[in-house]
Amino acid sequence: MQEVTDNVFVLVVLGMAGTFLMVVSFILIYIRNQNKILTQRQQFQRAEIAHQKDLLQAIIESQEAERKRIGQDLHDDVGTALSSLRLTIEMLKPQQIQDNNDKHVKLSKDIIDKVIKDVRNISHNLSPPALSYYGLVAAIEEHCLVINQTGSLEINLYNEAQHLLQDMALPVSVALYRVLEELINNTIKHAYATKSTIKFTAIGEEAIIIEYTDNGKGISSSLINKGMGLQNIESRLTVINAAYKIDTAEGSGFKMTITHTLNK
């Protein structure tokens, strides 16, 4: 039988080195695959979030468009019809000086006046004309004036960012208006506050900070429920890429700080 002349030392070294290279390669390929899966998963999640955001934006935009349409229809159709009805009743003349119908005519006119006023208020609340024509601050000022006149809450408005607000895009203005409207409603309904403040501050030319505070009863941070109101606020701020922070505690009022970076 032929003698084996292989150098065992070389064979063992080759075996060890080969195994080492194979195992290291296997590990590196495994790591690469795992990282590839992770990257793909992260990309998918980002795409999913972006898609959800687009859907949310579409929902909010269609909601605003619908509100505007209903507001305009109320104002143009119902408001006009009520005004015509009032004029018709105005033309009714009593036959005699002490005609009982005069009282009914007066009562009818009072009711129609109230309905006209209510329809106008609903129409303005659905889609404030001031928002489209004069911007966010004008619309908020108008809303605050109405609230202040009721006497239920005193709202003070401070504007130190007019130069940024006047150029703000309409969708952003609408979103911020709705958020402030929601905050004011929450203060009136739940906070038992007497005063609230809205402050607009500019950070250079890039961003704007909106601070809303009230002197109400506040709420424990852990108890802030993600009710419809806060979810609505969160949705609208997410769509316009604004950040927010809530500071509140029982007996210490409520404060929300919104930061929005303007797109140039």
Added chain:
Amino acid sequence: MSYRLYTDYIIPASTFLPLIVGFLNYKRLIWPLKIIFYFILFSGIANLINLILIYHHRHSIFIFHIYTIFEFAFISLFYLNLFKKSWHKPILILIGAFSLLCMVNFIFIQKGLEFNTYTRSLEAVMIIGYCVAYLNQQSIADTEHNWGSNSLNWINAGILVYYSSGLFMFIASNYLMKHLAFPVYIFLLLDTFLLFEYVLFAIGFYKCRK
């Protein structure tokens, strides 16, 4: 000779690398990593005893027989903490059975006078099995985090590289010692793989910070 500097000083000193990093991050180490920390400490002490015996020209091969029992126990306990509960009992049984096998091999078969090639090779194969099982488990369970951020992945990689690369050495140690004039170069290669393993262990301990 320069290889003696490498095998007798540099490689034993490399034990300090993972030990120091492990010691500095000890409070953050989870229990499986603490097992590896104590394993490295045990390995360092065993290696020191081996070097002292060699220095005094004493027979030291029997140390490998005893060391193998504890090496397998440490590494098995490490993986026991990483696998599902259904694996715990089989692993504990395996530790017991392997320890018994090592003692039988030491007393009756290879008798402590030559390297424990049978048991060490078997041990290496079982440890490679643990490593592959862990990789399989992680490929399914952990797809949310970067591979490098998990300290256990580094430890597993170190163990896999050393025991798979050293398998040929474990198998052929006795043959090489008897039939080659200079078997020491084989040990140089194995020591380099050990150094590589310790570097990966040190990285694994460091990753505990995050």
